[in-house]
Amino acid sequence: MSHAAMRAEDPLVQWVTFRLDNETYGVNVMQVQEVLRMTEIAPVPGAPGYVLGIINLRGNVVTVIDTRKRFGLEPREVDDATRIVITEIEQQVMGMLVDSVAEVVDVRMSEIETAPNVGNDESSRFIQGVSSREGDLLILVDLNKLLSADELKEMQAL
Amino acid sequence: MLKEISTQTYAEPQAALTAYLESLLRPEMPAAAPPAVSEPAKLTTEPAPEPQHEVAHAEPTVFLEGAPAWAQAPFQCLLFKTAGLTLGIPLFKLNGITPWSSSITPMPGHSPSFLGLVPHLGRQVKVVDTSQIVMSKQTSPPEHHYIVLIAGGEWGLACESVSEVVTLHPDQVRWRTALGVRPWLAGIVKDRMCALLEADDLATLLATGEAQSGH
Numbered sequence: 248m249s250h251a252a253m254r255a256e257d258p259l260v261q262w263v264t265f266r267l268d269n270e271t272y273g274v275n276v277m278q279v280q281e282v283l284r285m286t287e288i289a290p291v292p293g294a295p296g297y298v299l300g301i302i303n304l305r306g307n308v309v310t311v312i313d314t315r316k317r318f319g320l321e322p323r324e325v326d327d328a329t330r331i332v333i334t335e336i337e338q339q340v341m342g343m344l345v346d347s348v349a350e351v352v353d354v355r356m357s358e359i360e361t362a363p364n365v366g367n368d369e370s371s372r373f374i375q376g377v378s379s380r381e382g383d384l385l386i387l388v389d390l391n392k393l394l395s396a397d398e399l400k401e402m403q404a405l
Numbered sequence: 406m407l408k409e410i411s412t413q414t415y416a417e418p419q420a421a422l423t424a425y426l427e428s429l430l431r432p433e434m435p436a437a438a439p440p441a442v443s444e445p446a447k448l449t450t451e452p453a454p455e456p457q458h459e460v461a462h463a464e465p466t467v468f469l470e471g472a473p474a475w476a477q478a479p480f481q482c483l484l485f486k487t488a489g490l491t492l493g494i495p496l497f498k499l500n501g502i503t504p505w506s507s508s509i510t511p512m513p514g515h516s517p518s519f520l521g522l523v524p525h526l527g528r529q530v531k532v533v534d535t536s537q538i539v540m541s542k543q544t545s546p547p548e549h550h551y552i553v554l555i556a557g558g559e560w561g562l563a564c565e566s567v568s569e570v571v572t573l574h575p576d577q578v579r580w581r582t583a584l585g586v587r588p589w590l591a592g593i594v595k596d597r598m599c600a601l602l603e604a605d606d607l608a609t610l611l612a613t614g615e616a617q618s619g620h
Contacts, residue, residue: 270510318513360529374512377522377529384510384522384529 257357264352264385265332265345268320272345272386273352273378274334282348283331291405295398299344301405302331309333310402311342317393336390337399352385354378359387422490426593426600430581472575473591473603479574484599487564488536488547491599493571495591498604500554501525502567516614520563523552530554532561533611539589539600556608571597 262273263282288300288311299311311331315322328347333340359376375389394402475495482493483502503525509532511521518537522529536547552561573594578601580592589607593600 320513373514377510379524379529384524386510386512 257355259353259355261351261353262385262387263332264349265330265343266347266349267315267318267345268323270386271349271380271383272388273354274332274343274388274390276351278334278336278390280333280335280340283333283342285325285329285331288344294405295401297398298402298405302342304333304340304342307340309340309342310405311344312394314343314345334390336393339399339403341394341402352380354385354387422598423595425490426595426598427579429587429590429600430579430585430593472578472580476573476575476578476580476591479572481570482573482594482601483553483567483570484597485551485553485562485564485567487562488540488545490536490540491568491597492535492539492562492564493573493594493597493599493601494553494555494604495601496570498555498602500556500558503530503552503554503561505549505551505563520549523561525552525554525558525561528558530558530561531611532563535562535564538562538607538611555602555604560608560611573597573601 261276263276263279264271264273266272283302283304286302288302290300291298291310294300297312297317299313301308301310303309313322323346330345330348331342332345332348333342335341358378360378362372362374362376373389373392375387375392378385378387475497481496483496483499484491484493486492503523506523509521509523512519518534520532520534523532524530530552532552534547534549535553547563548565549563551564551567553564553567554561577596578592578594581587581590581603589603589610591601591603
């Protein structure tokens with residue numbers, strides 16, 4: 248098999264990495280539109296618990312979710328490193344509040360270990376897999392499964 | 406007088422542990438609470454209530470089935486401890502023991518019994534809190550000092566301590582029968598006051614999520 252054919256079978260995917268607590272997560276770069284510094288988030292009365300509120304992004308209203316809450320982590324004070332990662336999920340633009348954004352890394356598909364899901368926890372299905380990077384573990388998030396179809400509809404209605 | 410008190414306080418947890426271990430073999434749900442001193446004391450002092458008669462009556466049916474295929478001859482077993490309960494795993498089902506690692510990576514969105522991933526020999530071991538798997542409730546959160554590896558090293562059972570390797574004769578084990586509702590339990594070893602794990606079935610239960618309820 249030629250080198251090119253091997254490369255085609257083992258494609259390279261770029262991931263934007265961000266930090267929550269002491270862990271590093273990655274989301275597919277193709278679904279990341281931009282990364283913003285912390286800005287004023289206007290709360291939305293009656294919004295689901297995982298929604299922090301909305302921001303005005305150059306005239307467009309973007310819903311920002313509390314990623315820590317979604318991942319079952321304790322809340323944390325916003326600081327200079329806090330970022331809002333603007334993503335596109337199912338043709339819907341959504342912001343994710345994260346502790347910090349690190350870098351863009353290249354990961355070959357062969358370097359991804361399958362999702363270490365345990366049992367039938369619905370909420371854990373957004374973990375696409377993990378990849379070892381220089382001694383650390385990069386947890387790869389499948390943005391398309393971060394919210395259920397009902398939750399996406401709920402967000403559209405905000 | 407002091408000696409009497411000392412003997413009594415020692416005997417109660419033993420009785421509690423025996424009651425708990427035997428409850429694991431019973432077909433009904435849920436299992437008795439893990440060794441809490443006050444409840445087991447009743448079990449030792451009160452006359453046997455009707456349910457115990459039922460169990461005693463059912464005993465020949467429930468416990469007389471023989472050992473599994475892997476235990477037709479004496480076998481060696483590693484004993485380890487979690488949350489006060491001693492567990493045993495046959496050595497040929499054991500894939501290794503590794504010290505507890507502070508580099509464990511928790512996975513978001515999972516059951517609390519899933520502690521996370523630990524790198525070991527080039528792979529990520531899925532580590533579970535053993536006490537949450539085998540006990541319906543705990544008296545105190547366990548400390549984790551070791552990880553017992555099973556199922557080819559895919560799963561790790563976090564535990565407090567690893568004690569010794571013992572040789573068991575099949576007759577020393579009260580084997581779980583088809584009536585038992587805990588596939589992770591191979592049987593109990595009264596001499597050692599421990600529950601013998603069926604590692605392969607436990608791994609299957611962990612993978613399907615059916616082992617998360619403490620039964």
